[in-house]
Amino acid sequence: MMWTSHPVNKITGTLRAPGDKSCSHRALILGGLATGTSEISGLLEGEDVLNTGRVMAALGADVERVGTGAWRVTGVGSAGLHSPSVDLDFGNSGTGSRLMLGVVAGYPIEARFIGDASLSGRPMGRVLDPLEQMGATYKASKGKTLPLTLTGKADLAGISYQPPHASAQVKSCLLLAGLNANGVTEVGEKRITRDHSERMLRGFGAEVSSRREGAGNVVSIRGGQTLIAQETIVPGDPSSGAFLAAAAMISDQGGVVIEGLMSNETRDGFYRAASLMGAHVGAEDVGDAAGERLIDMSFESADLKGTEIPVDLVPSMIDEFPILAVLAAHASGVTVVKGAEELRVKESDRIKAVVNMLRVNGVEVEETQDGFIVQGCAGAIPGGGLVETHHDHRIAMSALVMGTASQKPISIDDASMIATSYPDFMAHMAELGADLRSA
Ligand code: S3P
Numbered sequence: 001m002m003w004t005s006h007p008v009n010k011i012t013g014t015l016r017a018p019g020d021k022s023c024s025h026r027a028l029i030l031g032g033l034a035t036g037t038s039e040i041s042g043l044l045e046g047e048d049v050l051n052t053g054r055v056m057a058a059l060g061a062d063v064e065r066v067g068t069g070a071w072r073v074t075g076v077g078s079a080g081l082h083s084p085s086v087d088l089d090f091g092n093s094g095t096g097s098r099l100m101l102g103v104v105a106g107y108p109i110e111a112r113f114i115g116d117a118s119l120s121g122r123p124m125g126r127v128l129d130p131l132e133q134m135g136a137t138y139k140a141s142k143g144k145t146l147p148l149t150l151t152g153k154a155d156l157a158g159i160s161y162q163p164p165h166a167s168a169q170v171k172s173c174l175l176l177a178g179l180n181a182n183g184v185t186e187v188g189e190k191r192i193t194r195d196h197s198e199r200m201l202r203g204f205g206a207e208v209s210s211r212r213e214g215a216g217n218v219v220s221i222r223g224g225q226t227l228i229a230q231e232t233i234v235p236g237d238p239s240s241g242a243f244l245a246a247a248a249m250i251s252d253q254g255g256v257v258i259e260g261l262m263s264n265e266t267r268d269g270f271y272r273a274a275s276l277m278g279a280h281v282g283a284e285d286v287g288d289a290a291g292e293r294l295i296d297m298s299f300e301s302a303d304l305k306g307t308e309i310p311v312d313l314v315p316s317m318i319d320e321f322p323i324l325a326v327l328a329a330h331a332s333g334v335t336v337v338k339g340a341e342e343l344r345v346k347e348s349d350r351i352k353a354v355v356n357m358l359r360v361n362g363v364e365v366e367e368t369q370d371g372f373i374v375q376g377c378a379g380a381i382p383g384g385g386l387v388e389t390h391h392d393h394r395i396a397m398s399a400l401v402m403g404t405a406s407q408k409p410i411s412i413d414d415a416s417m418i419a420t421s422y423p424d425f426m427a428h429m430a431e432l433g434a435d436l437r438s439a
Contacts (some may be wrong), residue, residue, distance in 0.1 A: 002439035003396075003426075004411040005403025007383070011251035013432045015244060016259045017236025019044035019069060020198050021421050022168070023262070023290055025052045027232045029103060029176070030204045031073030032061030033081075036229030038060040039177070040071040043234050047420045048093035055100055058084040075229060080417050083109040083194050087147075090115045092347060092391070092420045095169055097378045099197075102173030105136035106180025114147045118347050118391045124185075127173045130161045134177055158183035158223055165342060166315045168193035168266075172220060176219070179206065181223040189216035193315045194266040199291040204230050215312070231288040235262035240318045240422045241297065243397045246323045247432060248299035249279050250330040250405040255297045256432060260286065263293040269317025271297070273324055277304045277331055289420055299399060306333030306376045315340050319346075322398035325354045325374060329363040330405060332378035337371035347417075348390035357399050360385030361410055384408035393417040397425055404434050411439075 024044040029052065031038035045068075050243035053071070057063040062074035076082075081104065088111050090097040097113055099288040101124070104111050115118075125144035132138070140148035149418070159411035168339065171187045175197050178185025198208045198219055199232040204227040241258045243359045261282065271281050282298035304327055309317075317324065321343055328335035343360040346434045353370055358365040362382030364375035383406025387399040396412050403410030418425050426436055 001321065001413055001416060002413055003415040004409045004437050004439065005400040006409045006435040006437065007406055008404050008433055008435050009065045010253040011247045011404060011432045011434065012253065012255045014257040014259065015373040015428055015431060017241045017261045018184070018422055018424055019234035020237040020262055021046060021049060021236045021239070022095065022194060023200065025099060026054055026196055026200045027234060027290070028071070028073060029099060030200055030227055031229065032059070032063065032075050032102065034204055034227035034229045035075045035077030037072060038229040039231045040073065041069055041233050041399050043069045044237065045069060047091050048096055049090060051091045051093055052096040052100070052301055055090065055096065056087045058086055058088060066313055075227070078226070081107045081109055082202050084111050086334065087112045087114045092116050092119055092417065094119065094122055097146065097415055098173050099176060100128050101131060102176035104150050105131045105134065105152045105177045106156055107152045110139070110149060110151045110186035112147060112149045112311065117148060121214060123358070124148065126163065126167065126170050130159060130174055131177060134181055143171045153167045156181035158185040158348035160186040162188040166191040166193050166216065168197070172197035175208065175221050178221040179225060180222055184220050186218060186220040188218045191215045191312070191315045192217055192266055194264070198373055201412065203291050204228060214383070227278065234313060235289040236260040238262055238267045238271070242320050242323050243401050243425065244428065244432065245271070245274070245297070245299045247401045247404055247429065247434065249274065249304065249327060250300040250385060251301055254299065254301040257296060258375050259296045260294050261297050263295040266316050269313040270320035273309050273313055274319060274327060276301055276307050277327060279304060304331035306335040306374070308336040309335050311339035312418065318342060319394060319424040321350060322354050322357070322394045323401065325358060326398050326402045328374035329377055329381050329402065330379060331376035333376050335374045335376065338368065339370055341370040344406050346392070348392035348395060350392065353388070353390050353392055353395045357387045357395060360387060361402065361406060369383070381406040382408065383410045386411045386413060389414050389417065393420050393422070397422065399438055400429065
């Protein structure tokens with residue numbers, strides 16, 4: 001269904017951030033593997049995460065919803081996972097599928113992994129290749145994509161591996177496989193990527209070591225360790241918060257407070273980039289959750305200036321480029337994004353999708369092989385376009401945010417995918433004063 005965002009003068013209010021998607025997947029996975037019953041609160045109940053919960057249940061964990069965002073997971077512990085009687089359906093989720101390929105690889109079971117059209121086009125070779133080196137076998141669709149059947153092994157061999165891409169999904173997949181492998185599994189990352197797997201594995205009682213080497217970390221885990229059930233409070237998602245923050249920054253009268261966001265330097269690149277562009281970002285410490293620091297953040301209207309986004313910020317804002325592009329369109333001057341070729345294999349080809357989103361709304365933008373260059377409109381985004389979302393939730397949300405501060409309304413062809421990561425997005429935007437209407 002088509003949705004349209006009509007321009008408004010004001011974006012104001014205080015909201016609690018939805019649970020972090022990365023931590024929510026990991027809470028269900030680690031809880032499902034552990035010995036005992038884990039209590040999870042603040043879980044993001046987006047489609048991607050719910051699919052991971054269903055998959056853990058199909059593999060033998062007991063996964064129960066006990067209230068809004070409150071889940072109880074009894075793990076398989078030493079009994080281990082069993083072969084599922086159904087296909088494991090990950091819907092739209094790269095994270096769910098890649099992390100679970102690592103989990104299944106460490107057990108003597110066979111499982112068929114499936115997903116939607118977007119996920120079935122995404123590369124799985126980046127995890128299948130190292131898992132094969134560890135001893136797992138698979139039959140995949142052309143180009144090492146889903147649907148695929150993976151056969152795991154009780155005695156995987158630990159490896160030392162350097163993924164060619166800076167990817168937290170690949171690192172996490174291998175750490176989860178390594179948890180059940182012989183010896184030590186070591187992953188050397190090119191650049192530091194989100195570290196929730198390391199933190200949460202430690203929280204569930206595993207020893208994970210990490211040392212800095214060059215621009216990345218070398219992370220290692222010894223096989224045969226047992227996870228112990230935990231109480232997990234999922235921190236607020238800085239990637240979802242970025243949409244609300246941007247709406248405040250580009251509004252004539254913006255003033256938004258987001259409570260309970262996770263503060264983690266592997267995730268805060270968008271906020272640092274926005275600050276470089278001239279935004280005022282306030283942060284106040286309010287405690288801890290799941291081994292992460294929590295902050296309340298505040299945002300207001302900003303006189304944004306285009307800038308070259310430092311390449312070393314890219315991994316810590318890898319999901320935020322569609323919304324960064326909206327800031328760039330609103331700013332005065334030129335914004336340059338480079339070193340972000342991974343965007344080509346996200347839920348859509350996000351370089352093409354972002355360029356199209358801006359162009360159909362009258363913004364001058366150039367596509368490059370590893371990024372894009374935006375000529376800012378100095379507060380006067382023409383708008384009036386219909387954006388093709390390519391089933392990509394972050395393109396859909398970015399376009400709707402852009403419509404709040406453009407001269408003419410902005411429409412999107414489909415909003416259904418927003419539920420994969422931020423089911424309350426429409427309600428939250430309306431609470432802040434956005435005028436979003438379905439056709
Ligand atoms: C994620 C890692 C990132 C990110 C994704 C979530 C994770 O993917 O884009 O939304 O939870 O590990 P890559 O590892 O492919 O960069």
